[in-house]
Amino acid sequence: MGDMTTIVTGSSGLLGSALVEALRAEGTRVVRLVRREPQGADEAFWNPARGVLDPAAVEGAEAVVHLAGAGIGDRRWSDDFKREVTRSRVEGTRTLVKALTQAGARPGALLSGSAIGFYGDTGDREVDETAPPGDGFLAREVVVPWEAETEPAREAGIRVALLRTGLVLSGEGGMLPRILPVFKMGLGAPLGSGGQYWSWISVDDWVEAVLRVLRDPEISGPVNVTAPEPVTNAEFTRTLARAVHRPVMPLAVPGFVLRAAIGGFAEEGVLTGQRVLPRRLLEAGHTFRHMRLGDALAAVL
Template sequence: MTIIVTGSSGLLGSALVRALRADGVRVVRLVRRAPQGADESFWNPAKGLIDPAALEGAEAVVHLAGAGIGDRRWSDDVKREVVRSRVEGTRTLVTALGGLAAGPPTLLSGSAIGFYGDTGDREVDETAPPGSGFLAQEVVVPWEAETAPAREAGVRVALLRTGLVLSGDGGMLARILPIFKLGLGAPLGSGGQYWSWISIDDWVGAVRHVLKDPEISGPVNLTAPEPVTNAEFTRALGEAVHRPTMPLAVPGFLLRAALGEFAGEGVLTGQRVIPRRLLEAGHAFRHTGLNEALAAVI
């Protein structure tokens, strides 16, 4: 079996590649530099360049490429890059798939629970409509729309709407761990905004499940079944590192001053997301509770 992976150098892509290779799967990584072996192929999504031969005969493509969303302040240039990297990359890949006589029958395309906007304390699953705001309307909606030609051509397309991935190797958790280990962790804003999380092991397991299950298509929420509020997350992380947390929350205006526009959509609002499709498909999560997930990844 051969699976094509984009974004393979990122936190999620590298974990997935390791797991697939451990399963005995041949993985071909699409890279934006000179290939360094038979398991790599060059592509340049900004210029629409891709080698169709690399895709021919593969069983599936897992498309995870895209510029980081929360690692920089949102200037106009950064926001354009966030959108462009996702839309152009998906378009380049889908266009190439459409020109193949024997292309991969399955495409798993990265997405995000930012699709739902701020849901407050309302639970949402894959049937919910898109929300408002930059992430929902300008990033995720057009990003997902680029997969439509593949679906119309008969490719099974699953949209991996990923939540907050917990890993000690990178991502948001790795950035805030030093703060919590100093006993300086605190709720953010009201603390009532929901954070829909998933452990890195469960994220990889969910993707493997979707790859193997031909009945799963369309949006799939990659989150654990039990989302928590930011205040609950703060308390659990403090307990996991055996340190107290601050009694007072970090005010929203300070977060906006420090993080800019990203604070409003990426920190102070949240989504209470349920992985309905995975649960209905019988997927078994390794970590359903936040405490056990944190213990596993820290």
């Protein structure tokens, strides 16, 4: 395997596909781990649920970027789906790390997907990577055990960075295309109190931040992949309405309505807030293309 090979899991998702495109554009050879019959030399088979991944598939790679996992906001949070959210992340990471540590020529770095859900509800308190885990399902039952699965890789001498990603803004997928029609009809409204902080990042900035972490041997441990200026939900609502030239509804959507409509995800994904700062990236001298929400929305819309 060539020096400049990067392995990517979750490569068909919003973030994975954007990252693969950027890596290939700069001349990096990308091998995608897929759960079906590989279609060529740039794909390798794995079955995370069964613990199947041949260490030869990751042998000698420069780095591995691990983004696979069931989409958290994709369905109502039934007990079964919550188990699937946790299992897909924990088992996938365990399967991957086992292969990395067993490979003869181990990859130099593992960038493992994670989420700012780690911090729980931070109210209007600013938090950086030094903050402890919060409470709730996402923090305790998803992110903490998910990140813990990377520990054997770190102990084996692989540089591990945990990509604690915030709300990614893209016209191609994620939350934005789902809520856009409502805003275009002039029906956008704050959710719950509207005072909860949303830590966002444009998809372009997310890709550039991950490339930065990939190339900078000094960056390891948790890395908040968010823009430096989180906003309240009310401010997000106003800014998005302005971007599509529509008014904001005068009344907020009450929390109980959201809970009835989307279940558990409303509580932890929408009504609680995280005011998260990307201190590691800023200290590494990283610059963001979109510092302000209005600029990010203009770029992705």
